[in-house]
Amino acid sequence: MGIFITVLFFLSIIFPILHLYHCLPWFRDPREKPKRNPTLKKWMAEHGHETEDGISILIPSYNETGILETSIMNMKALPYSDLEVVYINDGSTDGSMDYLKKALQLKPCSRKMEGKLPYERITGLFESELRPNFYVINKLNGGKADALNAGIDFSSKELVVTLDADTILADRALSAVNDTFKDENVIAAGGMVHVLQARSADSRKRLSFRFANMLIRVQVLDFLKAFYISKLSLVRFRALAVISGAFGIFRKQALLDAGGYRKSIGEDIDITLRIHRLIEKQKNLKIVFISDAVGYTELPETLKDLTKQRLRWQKAYIDCFIHFRSFFARTLFTKPVSFFYIFESFFVGTLAAYIMTGLVVVNILDDPQNTYLNYLFFYMFWAFMLGLLYDLVAIRQGKRYGFTFSKKDTYRVFTAILFDIFIFRFVTMYFVMYGSIAYFFNRKWNKVSRTGRNYHQQRSTPAA
Secondary structure: OHHHHHHHHHHHHHHHHHHHHHOOHHHOOOOOOOOOOHHHHHHHHHOOOOOOOOEEEEEEEOOOHHHHHHHHHHHHHOOOOOEEEEEEEEOOOOOHHHHHHHHHOEEEOOOOOOOOOOOOOEEEEEEEOOOOOEEEEEEOOOOHHHHHHHHHHHOOOOEEEEEOOOEEEOOOHHHHHHHHOOOOOEEEEEEEEEEHHHEOOOOOOEEOOOOOOHHHHHHHHHHHHHHHHHHHHHHHOOOOOOOOOOEEEEEHHHHHHOOOOOOOOOHHHHHHHHHHHHOOOOOOOEEEEEEEEEEEEOOOOOHHHHHHHHHHHHHHHHHHHHHOHHHHHHHOOOOHHHHHHHHHHHHHHHHHHHHHHHHHHHHHHHOOOOHHHHHHHHHHHHHHHHHHHHHHHHHHHHHHOOOEEOHHHHHHHHHHHHHHHHHHHHHHHHHHHHHHHHOOOOOOOOOOOOOOOOOOOOOOOOOO
């Protein structure tokens, strides 16, 4: 038993340490960030030599009235020449469709659906009289995956960007996507996602905790760790298992070849693994992370909504573990994505939570006076050391990629780190343990509430 616990503990810390080490600039792939000469690019654009590949932005919308204004304003302002924006109204029961009609002044569209992917019945196709490159698909409700399949089928551009309705893009995001996909071997990518509530009104390159409550602050740290440490490391290992649904980029043909999205509780994990399965025998094809393609997405501001979101994420991991089990078994030691999914995400990230919790409880009951303190202090020491190191490296990585906190936020960042280490990590453990079991009893999507805040106006009140 002692050997088993030692091995389990070793595995529990080896993967975080590996990612901490591997995310550092020393391991950067030369192709990770294409070299750009701004002066040359400007000259080429002025003389007609700079080409921008066509991009279709797909935005599934189910009861999104509160955030559509922010989304539409952002899409209108994007500085990209060959772009179409497709809103998919997935059977909304609120005023989403009415708002789209009013804001875009819709008229019937003559373009037809290609019929290459399955989705619920389309009840109307529209285009904007104000913006010729804005379209709306009105359809019966079928879920996010179903809406995305309809959008893919309707899209006319080579590249497909999938966004959540509450995601807005930075000005340079699509240009970064265009530059990266000049490499024909890149067939899918994830953009960098920051937290919308922490977007500074004063600087495009600064994150702010001024109007963010503690839940938002620890989620900001979570996203910094997820994108600038874990995802960056996994991409370098060719093992990225999740292209964030908030900002994903794909070649349209790759999505069609993969069979589109499967109706599931975790469509973003599912499509990423489908792409991995598609390129299983084509080692030249790859999935990348575009650090300078930046988007901002709204995150839950209440514990109730955060619980909905995190339980859904964990259920998605279990769903894909079951659905892709034959692929994982066949490629466990030949494809890094399968190795990391099984050993890190499932064994260490999920099963170990039950095992270690069970061992602690049993030993507390068996020897409450001594073992309790031994386990508690031993665990808290490593939790504090690794948690502190992860947060500090994530903040430093963010600064390396151009995103910093104001000096006025120093105290807020410090308290958020302490809350993350001593409280939030135990909350996330609950999400993992409960979500893994709840998957077998409830697979509902559980939509998170939108704040309805207009993010194009400077906020003067804190997050709820």
